[in-house]
């Protein structure tokens with residue numbers, strides 16, 4: 001018998017509704033920082049595409065050196081790799097609500113996720129931040145990342161403007177973008193983030 005639920009639910013078991021929020025914004029805009037706070041306050045699982053790719057390098061996967069080279073150059077890793085990692089993490093989590101951070105970063109990311117999972121995001125949380133502030137934050141992030149050097153940062157900003165902003169514009173045309181001023185202090189940014197999540201009644205006590 002053909003299980004048609006697979007076609008409408010991205011391979012997730014049964015007909016459980018899957019809620020996905022894409023969290024976008026330039027490098028250093030505060031996506032990871034705010035996602036951690038959303039997880040503390042609401043019942044979401046945080047999946048950072050960049051973290052999953054870095055974990056894949058560490059695991060000694062055959063794609064490791066390709067991923068590592070692309071990250072050092074600030075380039076976007078082929079979508080089939082990233083979408084597979086995201087889908088695996090979603091299934092393993094057992095949750096039905098996901099913050100997908102740093103994805104989709106280009107049209108190919110967006111189309112591949114849509115084709116593979118058939119999931120349409122609930123909304124896009126977008127952190128708006130000037131480049132000079134993002135540059136300052138990245139240069140003092142101190143997480144030992146190979147790509148937080150000024151040369152790679154400039155490349156990442158360029159990729160953001162050329163490839164990622166068009167994805168945000170695509171969703172903006174659909175009325176799905178919730179834009180937040182990310183230049184403010186962390187707690188003030190989170191106040192604005194909470195206002196975006198509250199109407200969705202997803203808070204867990």
Ligand SMILES: Nc1ncnc2c1ncn2[C@@H]1O[C@H](COP(=O)(O)OP(=O)(O)O)[C@@H](O)[C@H]1O
Pocket residue numbers: 025026027028029030031032033034137138140141142182183184185186187189
């Ligand atoms: N609103 C903020 N004001 C000042 N610094 C911030 C703010 N949000 C995040 N940071 C800091 O900036 C750096 C980048 O934040 P991060 O959350 O890793 O951004 P992203 O995931 O978008 O690259 C981190 O060192 C973080 O502590």
Ligand SMILES: Nc1ccn([C@@H]2O[C@H](COP(=O)(O)OP(=O)(O)O)[C@@H](O)[C@H]2O)c(=O)n1
Pocket residue numbers: 026027028031032048049050051053070071072074075076077078082101102103104105109147156
């Ligand atoms: N969807 C994605 C997300 C990240 N990446 C790669 O991972 C790098 C770091 O992404 P990240 O989201 O951790 O970076 P930040 O925006 O958090 O600083 C990107 O510059 C890309 O090289 C990717 O190829 N595809």
Ligand SMILES: [Mg+2]
Pocket residue numbers: 031032048050102
């Ligand atoms: Mg991040």
